[in-house]
Amino acid sequence: MSVATSPAPVALDADQLAQFKEQGYLVLEGFIEPELNEQLKREVDTWVGGGPLHDPYAATPRPAPGADKPRLQLELPEHGMLISHPPLMARLEQLMGSGFAFHHLHTARHDAGSHGVHWHHDYEQTPQVNRTHVMVHVFYYLNGLDGTIGDLMVLPKSHREVFERGLFGTLFGTADLPGSVTIDR
Structure with a gap:
């Protein structure tokens, strides 16, 4: 991905x-543009080595001995650029203001039959005492949710x-909680 091939950032509207x-x-x-989406899918397959990791939150994959694999997700060409994707940055600045920081990148593939993830929140604060700072998590579902x-x-x-x-x-x-919303598209 390069800035030259990325579409012009589109602002979020008042309703969003x-x-x-x-x-x-x-x-x-x-x-995400279709071509980039396909490249990211290939990178995810490379990252997880054709099957789910034992620990999908690991910072590095567990390659077979001698395997020629990136050691960090950021070494994957499109994954590394995804965290500074101009259309994303423009929208994040609208949501958070300027001067925000990147926390981490997590890549996983959820194949049919994968177990669900228990309810949790990802507000990174220890101890949990307030919600004074906006925290945004960006999830890309490359195959959609169906x-x-x-x-x-x-x-x-x-x-x-x-x-x-x-x-x-x-x-x-x-379990589905009262008031929860299912994103299935």
Whole structure:
């Protein structure tokens, strides 16, 4: 990906900004150009080595001895550029203001039959005491969400609540919670 081949950044509209502020999430369908999407899929396959990792949150893959593989996700050409993708940066600046920082990159492939992820939030703060800083997580579902690999569920307005990261997972596992929204497109 290069700045020259990326489409011009498109601003979020007032409804999208309000949705994010009030509900705590925003869905941008078709955000990645088809060619880039296909390249990212190939990189994900390279990263996970043709099968799911034992620990999909690992910073580096577990390649077979002697395998010629990138050691960091950022070494994958398109993954490395994705974290500074101009259309994404423009939208993040609208949501967060200028001067934000990148925290981490996580790449996984969820094949049919993969187990769901327990309810959790990703507000990185220890101890959990407030929500004074905006934190944005960007998820790219390269094959979309159609119910065959599990869908993304969000709990609107929970971005304002202060509780330990895994509390809801301990209490509810992967169950659908009252008021949750399933993103299935």
